[in-house]
Amino acid sequence: MSDASGAASVLPDAVQNIAAVVASALAGGGSRSSASPGPEAAPETAAAVSGPLAAAVERTPDDPVLVAAARVLGADVLAPALLLGTPPDPDDVALATAARDAYPPGADATAVTAWSHWGLDAALRTLTGDGLPGTAPDAGWTADEPWPRLAFRLSQLASLALPGVDSALATAAVKRPVDLARGFVRAVRRRDWAQAAGLGRWLALVPGVPPSLGLPNGLAFVHHLGGASDARVGLHVRAARTLLEAAP
Amino acid sequence: MTAHPAPGVLRAALAWLDAHREHFRPPPDAADRADPNTAVKPLGELAQLMAAVLRRTDPADPAHATARGLLDHAWAASGDGALFHALASAEPHASYPLELYAGFADAGFRHAAFEDLARVTTGTRSWRAGEREPTRALAVLRAEHRLGLAPDHPVAPVTARTWLGGLPEPWAFEQAAGYAATHHVFHVTAWGARPEALPADLAAYLTAWLPAWLGTCLEERLWDLAGELLAVAACLPEPLHAHAEWRAYAAAQGPDGRFVPHGEAPPAPADDAAEFRLCCHPTLVAAFAAALARGGSGGEGGDPAPRAGATVGGAR
Numbered sequence: 147m148s149d150a151s152g153a154a155s156v157l158p159d160a161v162q163n164i165a166a167v168v169a170s171a172l173a174g175g176g177s178r179s180s181a182s183p184g185p186e187a188a189p190e191t192a193a194a195v196s197g198p199l200a201a202a203v204e205r206t207p208d209d210p211v212l213v214a215a216a217r218v219l220g221a222d223v224l225a226p227a228l229l230l231g232t233p234p235d236p237d238d239v240a241l242a243t244a245a246r247d248a249y250p251p252g253a254d255a256t257a258v259t260a261w262s263h264w265g266l267d268a269a270l271r272t273l274t275g276d277g278l279p280g281t282a283p284d285a286g287w288t289a290d291e292p293w294p295r296l297a298f299r300l301s302q303l304a305s306l307a308l309p310g311v312d313s314a315l316a317t318a319a320v321k322r323p324v325d326l327a328r329g330f331v332r333a334v335r336r337r338d339w340a341q342a343a344g345l346g347r348w349l350a351l352v353p354g355v356p357p358s359l360g361l362p363n364g365l366a367f368v369h370h371l372g373g374a375s376d377a378r379v380g381l382h383v384r385a386a387r388t389l390l391e392a393a394p
Numbered sequence: 395m396t397a398h399p400a401p402g403v404l405r406a407a408l409a410w411l412d413a414h415r416e417h418f419r420p421p422p423d424a425a426d427r428a429d430p431n432t433a434v435k436p437l438g439e440l441a442q443l444m445a446a447v448l449r450r451t452d453p454a455d456p457a458h459a460t461a462r463g464l465l466d467h468a469w470a471a472s473g474d475g476a477l478f479h480a481l482a483s484a485e486p487h488a489s490y491p492l493e494l495y496a497g498f499a500d501a502g503f504r505h506a507a508f509e510d511l512a513r514v515t516t517g518t519r520s521w522r523a524g525e526r527e528p529t530r531a532l533a534v535l536r537a538e539h540r541l542g543l544a545p546d547h548p549v550a551p552v553t554a555r556t557w558l559g560g561l562p563e564p565w566a567f568e569q570a571a572g573y574a575a576t577h578h579v580f581h582v583t584a585w586g587a588r589p590e591a592l593p594a595d596l597a598a599y600l601t602a603w604l605p606a607w608l609g610t611c612l613e614e615r616l617w618d619l620a621g622e623l624l625a626v627a628a629c630l631p632e633p634l635h636a637h638a639e640w641r642a643y644a645a646a647q648g649p650d651g652r653f654v655p656h657g658e659a660p661p662a663p664a665d666d667a668a669e670f671r672l673c674c675h676p677t678l679v680a681a682f683a684a685a686l687a688r689g690g691s692g693g694e695g696g697d698p699a700p701r702a703g704a705t706v707g708g709a710r
Contacts, residue, residue: 293605294609327602328602328603328606328609329606330565331564331567331603331607331610332606332610335568335606335610336613356598356599356602358561358563358564358599358603359564359565360563360565363563364565367565
């Protein structure tokens, strides 16, 4: 049992490590004009921004744990290139490709699994221009879900909240900005920082969010209270800020 | 679609309130008591909320007659208003006797000597300079307005200073802010009688965020605050129907009609004074919210046209 539980913590740790590196890259590459105090200012991760992800997390490029962690993060392993417009590191493209090819979704995959795989593939196509678009998973559920459930499920797919990667999910998010904003309010009240951060990222991308939400302050709030214990919170908040700074 | 739960909630809540009406009666020495919150506040809430129930129910509806009976009982329990004169005489510069009395005034009951005294005290510089929390200041000003006092003092500068008036970030909602927000709406709309008095920006704000607040309060089983938020949903110029939320709320009503303020729904009837103190506010709120919601629910009874400013019944 001890072996199993030890192995079980390796993947989540790797996901956290990669997410921290990606968040740091987004922080370093975005506009430096805004003061951003908080836990993200850790200098030791900021130093590891350049270079491939594998080196930053001290793993070999073909390490199966690294590939699995990249599959968990989906398109977010390429988020710096997608959000900042910088050329992707070729090793990171290779890693994303390996993750995509190693873990194709099965016929009975959940919407989250299927869409995150599709998002990884779409991100690779966007950056490399290679390959043909795969068949997009079903998104019909986005029209009928009550707002709390819609918000929760989209928060799990925040890696698809990317400029330049169109999807039926992004189209659905554009149609229901107030419902996603309600989800953000609910998530903060429940202190579900991962959900709040993921929704904050969608809300930074879509038009029609009521200004009374106070999204920039809300993101900072979520980052302060939830960022220290979950690097994916920091990643989504960083991505959201980048999207807000790029917005017209 | 199943029937809207509001009529059933209203009937059962009124039955519990009616069965416990004697508990609302203030102690004989209420005017000398140190704590008006326990001695007389429930009586004022009974009057205020039953006045709203009366306004929103059809005279042919048994709920209307029950609310009428509870109002008459409350007024009689106050010694036909003498209680408020005694309270104001003991603490002439306190605002709570006026706030309590205003609920009765809404139902058409008046006590001339109390109002004479209130005219004097509210006309002082001291009264205007009284240090009050913003939502409380709004409550006091609206109470004055209902008695025809302070007509030259508009509500807008007061509403601008409350939590809700600041159009706050909705994710900063928590319980104390929630109660401030619901009472802001109740005071501005005269307890649901004048939804059109809510400014358009506030109505849009509440339409956007109320569902999120209500949903989390129901998930956290905060029945008292959830009831107030359901009442707010029915106070909007375009009421939110909240059918699913009403179902979740109604499931928390005890078998005897009472609501606990939060937590597990009561499994069995209870009749002691401690249980009354615990349940009287959430159960009054349930009756109030249900009476307001019936109008927009398509449920039984329909919506009698609100008679803004009309006195209903009155002292007999």
